[in-house]
Amino acid sequence: MTLRNLCLFSFFAALPLAGQVTYAREVSRIVQEKCQQCHRPNDIAPFALSTYDDAVTWAEDIKRVVSAGIMPPWKPVAGHGEFRDSFALTDQEKRDLLAWIDGGTPLGDEANMPAAPPEKGEWSLGEPDLTVRMAESFTPVRGRDTYRCFVLPTGLDADKYVSAIDVVPGNRQSVHHVILYLDSTGKAEELDKADEGPGYNCLGGPGTPIAGNLSLADLGNLASALSYTLGGWAPGTRAHLLPDGVGIPLSKNARIVMQVHYYTNVSRDPDQTRVGIYFSKTKVEKPMFFLPVVQQRLNIPPGAAEHTESTNFVVPFLLDNHVINVFPHMHLLGREIKMEMIRAGSTTPMVLIDQWDFNWQGPYTYTKPMAVPAGSTVRLSCKYDNSANNPRNPSNPPKRVTWGEGTEDEMCVAFLGVTLDRFSPLF
Ligand code: HEC
Structure with a gap:
């Protein structure tokens, strides 16, 4: 025009x-x-x-x-x-x-009228390239929070890059979050065998080596060593593809260890959650890794209507990077979460959610990857309302709240999906 x-x-x-x-x-x-x-x-x-x-x-x-x-x-x-x-x-x-x-x-x-959009079925991005699911359904025990890990072999015969994941919970009422860890060591299968019933108890994490899921077969394969997760899903997360040229490494030796957090207040019907995986369709130049920026030393006094916790992460020497996406996370007391980059005295906003809602979480992908050079400070602030006036406060009367995995504990974390500028640890 x-x-x-x-x-x-x-x-x-x-x-x-x-x-x-x-x-x-x-x-x-x-x-x-x-x-x-x-x-x-x-x-x-x-x-x-x-x-x-x-x-x-x-x-x-x-x-x-x-x-x-x-x-x-x-x-x-x-x-x-x-x-x-x-x-x-x-x-x-x-x-x-x-x-x-x-x-x-x-x-x-x-x-x-516009043409009807193509029918996508139950997967919002269309049929996945690979679907993995729990081998059998699992019924969480009565109680408020159950963390269960399920080992999902991928059957891949070649290393891949992942552009998107999607999760279809078997029981939308009880599945509160899903994190997809990767394990190439066989440790997760051992833990699974030692625990009765489908999966194993994994409150606190999957019990697999997180700093690199390195197996002998993976030695010399830095990309899969750095890749310990495919990301997460929480209620309200919408699947979407990473930009062309960027992918999350998935080694053919890796099993997906799916941690499911069940919250059985509403329903404890059996669950059989499925994961859809979309591989990168274009050549991947930059593998993406997840970097958690975390403040774990939380101390939120009972009754405080506006309590802020924050942390600074200084990007180490040589680790200049681009941030592809950001996934902020708090629990029920969260009110506001903010991330900014501070560099040479100027502040660049990275993300702000001023009306935090536990039910609406997910990764947000930048239209243009954001350059975060070594020496920059990434600052994360989390604001909470622990007063009795907060209708979402799970404790009545309010109690002192610290870091933890339970729904009644709190978190202050943002996962950054980053690519490194100087190193390109390709498969
Ligand atoms: C990301 C998913 C999503 C999108 C996008 C979305 N909705 Fe919703 N909507 C929901 C869910 C889930 C509910 C159920 C209520 C809840 O859990 O908040 C809902 C509830 C509603 C309700 C009932 C609310 C009530 O209080 O009774 C209306 C009306 C509505 N949506 C309209 C819209 C309109 C209009 C749009 C687009 C302009 C839209 N929604 C976009 C997920 C979505």
């Missing part, structure tokens, strides 16, 4: 007569792009928004949650890091949705 056309276009679009928002022309497209990834049959949202009738049925609720900024549940605050695949509404989209509802939800001219 030339500048002149653009001016004409904006001029006409601003005319009130041309401005009636219809489902066929505007709303269907907004819903397709920003709502249907969750509001579709058998996904995490409680109802589908597939058709005009669906949208009309839910119009009043849509108005309420969209005005309040509750839906779509995109958490990072604009201006603090720029992320790919955002499903936040633009100001224009928000105005259009609300105008459509206030204007009586007109259908408009059906000829303007």
Whole structure:
């Protein structure tokens, strides 16, 4: 569009007569792009928004949650890091949705309807290249928190790079989080054999060597030595692909050790969770590793309505890197989590979530990988509300809270997916 056309276009679009928002022309497209990834049959949202009738049925609720900024549940605050695949509404989209509802939800001219998106089935990125699952279903024992590790062989006969993972929980009510560790040593299988029933108890971690899952077969293979996880999943995590040229190393010798955190307050029906793996389709130039930036020395006094904990991580000499994505994590008392890079006296925001919600977590991938040179300080701050006024406070009356894996403990961590600038430890 030339500048002149653009001016004409904006001029006409601003005319009130041309401005009636219809489902066929505007709303269907907004819903397709920003709502249907969750509001579709058998996904995490409680109802589908597939058709005009669906949208009309839910119009009043849509108005309420969209005005309040509750839906779509995109958490990072604009201006603090720029992320790919955002499903936040633009100001224009928000105005259009609300105008459509206030204007009586007109259908408009059906000829303007967009083509239906391709049917993706239960995996949001389409059929995975490899699906692994628990060998048999597992029923967590009664109690609030169970951490169970399941060893999932991949059957791969060649080393691979992973571009995305997706998780389909067998029981959406009890599966609270999933972390996919990698183990090439055989240790996880030993632990599994020693523990009765499917999987083994792994509160605190998988019990496999984390600093490199090095086996003899992996010696000289730095990439798989550094690769101890494929990442994690928590309620609300949406799968998405890494940028071209970047992949997470997956050695053919590695077993995936899937740690599942079950929270059996609502349901303790059997679970058989599946993991979908998408391999990199383009040549990988930069393997990606996960670097946790953590403050474990938490001490959150009972009753404190605004308590902040923070930590500084200084990037070591020679380890200049690019940050591909960031996965912030706290539990129920979390209110705000913020990360910034401080370098030569200037501060660059990396991510800010100012209305933390345990139910909406995931990795956010930068539109452009962020250069974090050696010597930079990465600062992480976590703010908590441990007062009795916090409706999410799991303890009544509030109690002193420290670091821990239990839902009633807290965490302050952000996992950075990084590639190293100077070293390229390829397979
Ligand atoms: C990332 C997944 C996701 C996206 C994207 C999403 N929703 Fe939702 N939506 C949910 C889930 C899950 C719920 C169930 C309530 C909850 O757990 O918060 C929900 C609930 C709702 C509700 C009912 C809320 C209530 O309080 O009764 C409405 C209305 C709604 N969504 C509208 C939308 C609209 C409109 C969009 C797009 C503009 C959208 N959602 C985008 C996942 C999503």
